Amino acid sequence: MINRVLAIALVVIVALTSFISTQSLTAKHYEDLSKYLKDQLKNASTPQEVHYAVTSLLKLGGGELEPSLVSSLCEKVNKNIAKVNTFSADDLYHTAAAQLALKCTIPNEQKFVEDFEKRLESILVDLSIKPISDLSQVYSATRALLLFKRKLKSIPTNNTLLNKVFNNISGRYTDDTGAFCNKSSSAEKCLTDTGYAYESLTILQSMISDRTKLLPNLVKISKKAQDLIKQAANASAVKAASIFVRGLNKLATILPFSKRITRREVEDSATAFQRAANDKLSLQNVYDLVEGLSAVSSSNIHIPISVSSIERNENEYSFRVTSPLGQPISDSVVKLRAVYPGSNQDDSLIGRPIEIKGDKGTYTWKDASGQIAESAGSYKFDIDVQIKGETTPYTRVFKTTSDKLDITDVNIVLSKLNERRVFVDEDSARLEKQGETLSRDISTSVKSGEQKKLIVSFNLKGIDAQQTFVRIGDEKRESTAVARKMGGAYRAEIVLDKIARDLSAPLQSVNPTGRYDVQLIVADNALQKPLLWTLAKINLDYQINVKPDEEGRHYDRQKEIVHKFNEPAVRASAGIASIFSLVVLAPVAVFALGLLAIGFNFNNCPSGLAGLLAPVFTASVAGMLAVIGWYFVEINIFTALKYLSLLGAVSVVTGAPVLSAISRRNVQGNALIQEGTK
Amino acid sequence: MANENIFEIIAKLVENYKKDTPQKVKLIDLFIVFTGLTAAIQFVYRVLVGTFPLNAFLAAFFTCLSLLVFTVALRKQVNPATSGEFRVVPERAFGDYIFCCVLTFFVAMSYIG
Numbered sequence: 001m002i003n004r005v006l007a008i009a010l011v012v013i014v015a016l017t018s019f020i021s022t023q024s025l026t027a028k029h030y031e032d033l034s035k036y037l038k039d040q041l042k043n044a045s046t047p048q049e050v051h052y053a054v055t056s057l058l059k060l061g062g063g064e065l066e067p068s069l070v071s072s073l074c075e076k077v078n079k080n081i082a083k084v085n086t087f088s089a090d091d092l093y094h095t096a097a098a099q100l101a102l103k104c105t106i107p108n109e110q111k112f113v114e115d116f117e118k119r120l121e122s123i124l125v126d127l128s129i130k131p132i133s134d135l136s137q138v139y140s141a142t143r144a145l146l147l148f149k150r151k152l153k154s155i156p157t158n159n160t161l162l163n164k165v166f167n168n169i170s171g172r173y174t175d176d177t178g179a180f181c182n183k184s185s186s187a188e189k190c191l192t193d194t195g196y197a198y199e200s201l202t203i204l205q206s207m208i209s210d211r212t213k214l215l216p217n218l219v220k221i222s223k224k225a226q227d228l229i230k231q232a233a234n235a236s237a238v239k240a241a242s243i244f245v246r247g248l249n250k251l252a253t254i255l256p257f258s259k260r261i262t263r264r265e266v267e268d269s270a271t272a273f274q275r276a277a278n279d280k281l282s283l284q285n286v287y288d289l290v291e292g293l294s295a296v297s298s299s300n301i302h303i304p305i306s307v308s309s310i311e312r313n314e315n316e317y318s319f320r321v322t323s324p325l326g327q328p329i330s331d332s333v334v335k336l337r338a339v340y341p342g343s344n345q346d347d348s349l350i351g352r353p354i355e356i357k358g359d360k361g362t363y364t365w366k367d368a369s370g371q372i373a374e375s376a377g378s379y380k381f382d383i384d385v386q387i388k389g390e391t392t393p394y395t396r397v398f399k400t401t402s403d404k405l406d407i408t409d410v411n412i413v414l415s416k417l418n419e420r421r422v423f424v425d426e427d428s429a430r431l432e433k434q435g436e437t438l439s440r441d442i443s444t445s446v447k448s449g450e451q452k453k454l455i456v457s458f459n460l461k462g463i464d465a466q467q468t469f470v471r472i473g474d475e476k477r478e479s480t481a482v483a484r485k486m487g488g489a490y491r492a493e494i495v496l497d498k499i500a501r502d503l504s505a506p507l508q509s510v511n512p513t514g515r516y517d518v519q520l521i522v523a524d525n526a527l528q529k530p531l532l533w534t535l536a537k538i539n540l541d542y543q544i545n546v547k548p549d550e551e552g553r554h555y556d557r558q559k560e561i562v563h564k565f566n567e568p569a570v571r572a573s574a575g576i577a578s579i580f581s582l583v584v585l586a587p588v589a590v591f592a593l594g595l596l597a598i599g600f601n602f603n604n605c606p607s608g609l610a611g612l613l614a615p616v617f618t619a620s621v622a623g624m625l626a627v628i629g630w631y632f633v634e635i636n637i638f639t640a641l642k643y644l645s646l647l648g649a650v651s652v653v654t655g656a657p658v659l660s661a662i663s664r665r666n667v668q669g670n671a672l673i674q675e676g677t678k
Numbered sequence: 679m680a681n682e683n684i685f686e687i688i689a690k691l692v693e694n695y696k697k698d699t700p701q702k703v704k705l706i707d708l709f710i711v712f713t714g715l716t717a718a719i720q721f722v723y724r725v726l727v728g729t730f731p732l733n734a735f736l737a738a739f740f741t742c743l744s745l746l747v748f749t750v751a752l753r754k755q756v757n758p759a760t761s762g763e764f765r766v767v768p769e770r771a772f773g774d775y776i777f778c779c780v781l782t783f784f785v786a787m788s789y790i791g
Contacts, residue, residue, distance in 0.1 A: 569730040580723050587715035594708040601701055624780050632787045644784065651776075659769035666768075 025293065025326040029277050033290070034060055036281050041069065047077045047094040052287040054101040059294050059325075065102075074104035081106070084115045089123050089140035092116065096147040117152045120144055124155065128164035135180060138169055139196040142203040149207070156207050166204045169197055170217055178224030187231055188240040194228060195240075197221070198247030202254060215254070222251055226260050233268040238285060241272035242292030252300035263302035263392055270296045270304060270324035297323035305329060305385050310398040317372070318364040319396060321385055328361030329387065336365055337382040337393070339372075345382070353384070372400055377464045399526045405462040409489065412518065412536055413455040414444055440536035442518075446496045448544040456483065456535065457491040460522065467523040467530075470494065472516045472538065477503045483520075497544055504546045513542045610661030613654040620651035702768075706753045710746055717742035734790050741786040748778045 025033075037057040044050045050073050054065075065073075077098040087095070096116075099106060106112050123141050132138055142165075149156055172180045172193075180197040181190035201221070205214045225248055235241040248257070273292045279285060296304050308320040320326075321334055335355045338348035349371060356363040372379055383394045446452055456470045468483040470492035479502035483492035503512035516538050523530035572580070606614060624647045631640035699707075720739050729735050754760045755771035764771070 569732070570728040571730045572727040576727060580719075580727075583723075584716060584719050587712045587719070590715065591708060591712040594711070595705070598701060598704045598708060621776055621780070625783065628780070628783045628787050631784075632790065637788065640784070644780075648780075655773060655776075659773055663767045663769040 025274075025277060025324070027326075030060060030326065032281070033286055036286060040283050041065070041073065044073065045076055047091065047098045049283060050077050051094045051098040051101065052283050054098065056287050056290040058101065059290050070102050070104075074099070074102050077102065077104060078107060081112050084112060085119050087119055089120075089137045089144065092120055092123070092144040093140035093147070096144050100147055113148070113151045116144075116148065117155060120148075120152075121155055121158075121161070124161055124165055128161055128168055132168055132172055135169070135172070135193045135196040135200070138165070138200045142200040145207070146203045159209055162204050162208050166201060166208065166214065166217075169200055169204075170221060172197065173221045179228060180221075188235060188237045191228060191232055191235060191240040191244040195243035195245070195247030198244075198251040202247075202250040205254065218251065218255060222255060222257075225251075225257060226265065229261055229265055229269050233265075233271045235272045238272055238276040238279075238292065239288045241269065242288035242295070245269055245292050246295040249295040249298070249300050257301040261301050263304065263390070266296060266299050266302045267304040267306070267324070270306070273324070293325045297325040297327065302390075303329060303387050305332070305387070305392060305394075307383055307385065307394040307396060310381055310396050312372075312398070312400070315367045315370055315372075316364050317367060317381070317398065318362055319381070319383070320361050321358065321363060321383075322361045328358070331387060332358075333386040334358060334363050335384045335386070336363075337384050339365075339367075339379060339381050341377055341379050343380070372398070399524070406460075407520070407522070407531075407533070408459045408461060410458040410520075410535060411456070412440065412442070413457075414442060414452065415455060416450055416452045441539070442536055443539040443541070444496070445541040445543055446500070448497055450497065452496045454494045454496060454518070454538070455491065456494075456518065456520070457489055458483070458520065459489050463522075463524055463526065465522050465524045465527075467521070468492075469521040471519040471521055472499065473503070473519075474514065474516050477512070479503055480521075496540065497542075500542055500544060500546050503540070511542050511544075511546060513540060515539050604662055604665065606658060606661040606665065608661070610658045614658045617651055617654040617658045620647050620654060623647045624651065700758065703753060703757045706749055706756065710749050710753070713742045713746045713749065717746065731791075737786040737789040741782055744782045745779065748775055748782070751775075 034057065037053050037060070040049065040053045041057070044053055054073070057065075077095060081095065084092070084095075098104070120141060123137075124145075127138055127141060145152070145155060155161070174180075174182060176183055177185075177190060179190050179194040181193050185193070198221075201214075201218060205211050205218065208214065228244060229248060232241040232244045235244075251257075270293060273289050273296070276285060276289050304324055306320075306322050306324050306326075308322075310317050310319050317339075321332060322328055333355065335353045336350065337353045338345050339350055340346075340348040349367065349369060354365070356365055377400060379398045379400060381396045381398060383396065384391050385394065386392075444452065454472070460468070468485075468490050469480050470483050471478055471480045472494060473479060479494065479499035481492045481494045483490040500512050503514070503516070504510050517534050518536045518538050520533045520535055521530065522533075605611060624644055627640055627643045627647065631637070717739055720735065720742065724735055724739075752771055752775045755764050755766060756768040761768065766774075
C-alpha cells in the first residue's frame with residue numbers, strides 16, 4: 001500500500017525505458033537465448049526439436065557445438081530413418097534440416113536418399129492432384145526438396161510434377177483478400193498461409209526449367225504484400241509474423257519489392273519479434289523469433305536498420321546502429337544532424353551535420369560544451385543513416401537530469417477561509433537525503449464543509465520530473481494528490497474533508513481519525529530510484545460522518561429481500577378433503593337409486609345387424625371414456641388422441657346403423673299407433 | 679289453506695310427472711339432477727374451504743354445468759312434447775350428445791392437470 005504510487009512510478013519508468021530502448025536484440029537477449037537453446041539441445045529428442053535448436057543457435061552465433069553433443073544429436077535425428085517411407089512432409093523436412101545443420105553422417109545414405117525421394121515424390125504427387133487444405137505441409141515438402149536438391153535425382157527435373165504443385169498452390173490465392181486465405185480466416189492464419197505459399201512457390205519456381213513463364217503468376221499473388229507486411233508488424237503471434245516475413249523475403253529474391261515496400265515498413269515488421277524477445281521462452285517461440293529477425297535483418301527488399309537509444313557516459317553520448325538481430329551493418333554512413341532541446345532544431349548544439357565513425361556498430365559523440373550535463377530535460381538527437389546511397393532519418397530522445405538535484409523551498413501550510421497556519425517554511429534537502437523526515441508534527445480537526453486544505457509546495461532543481469505527488473497515508477490507507485508545476489514551483493492542495501473517504505477503512509464507514517505521514521514522491525525515468533520523502537506527521541481528527549461510496553454501498557449490508565412469490569393457497573386438511581370426496585359421491589348414489597326406481601327398458605334394443613353392433617357401439621363409447629381416464633392417469637395427449645380417434649371412428653361406424661335402426665323402428669311404431677287411433 | 683294447496687299441487691305435479699313423462703325423459707331428468715347436485719356440492723366446498731386446486735375445481739365444476747346444459751338440450755330434443763320444433767330425430771340428438779360429452783370430458787381431463 002505504502003509503495004503503491006512508487007510502484008506505479010516504476011512501471012511508468014520501465015515502460016518509458018522500453019519505449020525508447022534499443023530496437024534490436026540486446027547482449028542480454030543473446031545470452032539468454034543462447035543459454036536456453038543449449039539447454040534445449042541437451043534434452044532434444046525429435047528431429048524437429050534438434051532442427052529448431054541447432055539452426056537458431058547457429059543464427060545467433062552461439063559458437064561451435066561439442067563433437068560429442070553433435071554425434072548424440074545425429075543419433076537422435078537418424079534414429080528412425082529406416083522408416084522414411086512412412087514419414088510425413090514435416091518429418092522429411094525436419095530430418096533433412098537437422099542432418100544438414102549438424103552435418104551428420106547418414107548410415108546407408110544411398111538407400112536413405114532413394115527412399116526419401118520416393119516418399120517425397122508421393123507426397124508431391126498428392127499435393128499436385130488433391131485440393132490443398134494445409135499449406136504448412138506444402139511448405140515442409142518444398143523445403144525438404146530444396147534442402148536435398150543436390151542429392152535427389154528425379155524430382156528436381158520433373159517439371160510436370162513441379163508445375164502441377166505450383167498451380168495447385170496458386171489456386172488457393174483469392175482476389176477477395178489478396179492472399180492465400182478467405183475472408184473468414186483470422187489475420188494470423190492469413191499471414192501464416194500466405195507466408196508458406198510465398199516460400200513454396202518461390203522454391204518451386206526456382207526449380208522449374210521454364211521459370212520466367214511463372215513470373216506473372218507470382219506478381220499477381222503478391223499484389224497485397226505491402227498491406228500484409230504491415231499486418232505482420234502488428235501481429236500478436238510471432239509465428240505468423242515469422243512465417244510471412246520469411247516467405248516474403250524468399251519471394252523478394254525474384255520480385256522487386258523495394259519500390260512498393262519502404263525501408264521503414266521492413267524495419268517495422270521486426271516489431272513483432274522485438275516484442276516477443278521479452279516473452280516467456282519456448283523452443284517454438286525462440287525459433288520463430290530468430291528466423292523472423294534473421295529474415296528481416298537479411299531482407300532482400302531493404303536492409304533494415306535498428307538505431308538504439310542514447311546512452312551517456314559523462315559527456316559522451318553513444319548509440320548503436322545495427323540490424324534487428326543486433327549485428328553491425330557494413331557499408332553504412334552515420335551522420336549526427338542535430339542535437340537540440342525541446343523541438344526546435346535551430347537550438348542545435350552542433351552547427352552542422354557531423355559524420356561519426358563507428359566501432360563495431362557503436363557511434364559516439366562528445367558534448368564539448370557540457371550543456372546537456374548541466375541541464376535537466378529532453379534532448380533530441382537527429383541521426384541520418386545512409387546505406388547504398390539511400391539515407392533514412394532517425395530521431396532518438398535523451399532524457400537528462402542535472403548533476404545537482406535539489407528540493408528547495410518546501411512549505412507546508414494548513415489553510416482554511418480566513419486562517420492560515422504555516423508548519424514548514426522554506427525547508428530544503430538534496431535529493432540524496434530523502435530518507436530524513438522533517439520531524440514536523442501537525443494536528444488539526446476536520447469538520448464537514450469547512451474546506452480545510454493542506455498545501456504543500458516545493459521547488460525541484462536539476463530535474464524536470466515527470467511525476468510529483470504528495471501523499472497522506474499510513475501503512476493501510478492513503479490519499480495522493482498530484483503536485484502541479486505553477487510558475488516554476490510545484491504545489492499540491494489536499495482538501496482534508498474530501499479525502500476522508502480514501503482514508504476510511506476500505507469499503508466501510510469508519511471514521512478516519514488518526515496519525516498519517518505527509519510524504520513527497522518524485523519520479524522520473526532519468527532517476528534510478530524514485531524519491532519518497534516524509535515531510536511531516538499529521539494528526540487528523542475527523543468530526544464528520546463518512547458515508548460509503550458507490551462501491552462501499554455495494555458491499556454494505558443490504559436490505560433484506562422478502563420473497564415475492566405468491567402466498568400458498570389455503571388448503572383443506574386431508575380429513576376434510578376425504579369427507580368432500582365422499583359427499584361428492586352422494587349424487588352418484590341418488591342417481592343409482594333413481595335408476596332402480598325408474599327401471600330399465602331394453603325393448604327397443606334393435607335386432608339383426610344393428611343388434612350385433614349395439615354392444616360394440618356401447619363398448620366403443622365406454623372405451624373412449626376409459627381412454628380419457630387413462631389419459632389422466634398415465635398416457636400423454638398424443639397417445640390419448642390416437643386411441644380416441646380410433647375408438648371414435650369405431651363408434652361412428654357402429655353407432656350410425658344402430659341409432660338409425662332404432663329411429664326407423666320408432667317411426668314405424670308411431671305410424672302404427674297413429675293408424676290405430678284413427 | 680294455501681299451504682294445503684301447495685302440497686296438493688306438488689303431489690299432483692309428481693303424479694302427472696310419473697304418469698305422463700316417458701321413461702326416457704325421466705332418465706334424462708335423473709341425470710340432470712345428478713349433475714346439478716354434483717355441481718352444487720362442489721360449489722359449496724369451494725365457498726367453505728377455498729379454491730385449491732383451482733384448475734381442478736374449474737374443470738370439475740364447469741364439466742358438471744356443461745353436462746347439465748347438454749342434457750337439458752337432449753331432453754328438449756327427445757321429449758315428444760317439445761321435440762316438434764327440432765328437425766332432428768331423437769337418436770341423432772343422442773349421437774350429438776355423446777360427441778359433446780366425450781369432448782367435454784377430454785378437455786376437462788386436459789385442464790385438470
